[in-house]
Amino acid sequence: MDSLKILIVEDETITAMDLRETLQEAGHSVTAIARNYEQALKAAKNNPPDLALVDIHLEAGSTENGITTARELVAQHRMPIIYLTANSDFQTFQLAKETLPAAYLLKPFRHDELKLQIDLAYHYFKYNQAQTSGYPVSGALYLPIDKGHEKIELKDVLYLQADGSYVKIFMLKREIPHHISTNLSHLAQYFISPNFYRLSRSLLINLEHLERLERNHLFLINHKTPIQIPAASRKELMKKLTVVRTK
Template structure:
């Protein structure tokens, strides 16, 4: 079995300690134990793991485990295993949108967890190999069918109510996709795509000009405001020559 780097997103200290013991006995390394949404995102950026085990209920956090997993996947693609005491159907359906590798109900058995981890990572690696040849393209649901687009041609995605507008260099008019941006964003996980806000996902390859509070995309004259909360992370993703 592969020795994996695993992030724990768990707000209960005793449960986190039990999980860490199980994982380390199996030969894995726990990269961090995050109790909240912010701690989880920081951990993913600091030391990207091979996998994350995520508790859905995170007391004291601004977001629950499902929201946390969504945002982590925008930063780093990896398999997610949910650990929860919540068997509610609505919670399960919400979790499914993030396409987890497994959904385990507490209390779980240590042997079961070890097997699910091994299976999850095995299938993740297989999918990586299968997806590689076509990773540069997507098929969008358009007019009762599916239309192929090249990721390199995508300028940005913008949430518009129940739809997402996808702007491309090859089309004058955007595609209108009946889907929420959080779900669609997982298909744009390459390093050149950046989630500027809840409603906007940019292809940084087409960032033409940057000002203190605004940025400009190639071919679009309208300035796009930079949220204060996103500016620091955006600057980390860019190579900027600074004046003394």
Template structure:
């Protein structure tokens, strides 16, 4: 008997958090909600296959300081230190970079991309947000500001304590 591992992609109309959590516990390659777009489904199947191949043929590049991200119909070299934050939006991830007005939109999930940002300066602020702590310029009670970004990022109340532990915050008495 031969075992062949294959990625699992959920395609469902169930968007309830508890259903998603149960699916997430099985480590799926993707979780797509109906109605779906045909090109989105094709992208997710291709990524699931690629991710399975990469996970079965690991490289030592996860710790690399530079990545080649799928940008503009090719792969563009990106220094991890120039990444401000990664924001999940459905089956996509927006990559905000230092000195760039618009984010790069990548057709993949944040869970997969986050493995390439596993160093201490990157912090998972929420299920949909991974920030580079080196670029936090201002911290307020319920929000933070990233380097030269005009729009603040909301801090989930339950994650505030963990964030403060990662930053050298001087408190008043």
């Protein structure tokens, strides 16, 4: 299961705390707990999540409050939405269904079911993104550089590194990285082919250029600076590679 950044939109404190504990036990991180529309949109802008859990009935009492929030979250940043609700009436379900959620879970939720639904929702989201989105799986990409757009070949990208409000893009045949004014979570949506791997919150590497792997560092071809491997990411990284093991 991938470790995801998840936004919780829930106005009941006890439920929100229970959700956060369940997610953290599953290896996910919670970007924020929002109680209403305004808090949710602000939280998603400050730290874009991979997925959002949204209670349909938020404070202010409007049935559509959670649905409207989910709709605006997706418009601001593409992500799968999982609805949580204690109300299973048909009208509410029909309204929620129009926003194409990844799942619709009734409270009280079962912890194991929630974990599975999150995994399935994100897996399907990434698969569907690769199949139907306008983002290239391979080929060229045009970066906003110097008041225009400059072409790069995805196969020549070594890695992407978050740097404050910018992202550095290191290229195979270029000493100085490109600086793009955006966050890594947003830019990563354009690097969705299997060879691009999110090593950490601040690093996205191209495994095609991985030349050497050590216990705590990895080395990319034609790039002298070693890249530190977070301890929490090493096991998952090894699963992506065909490694010969000795007896």
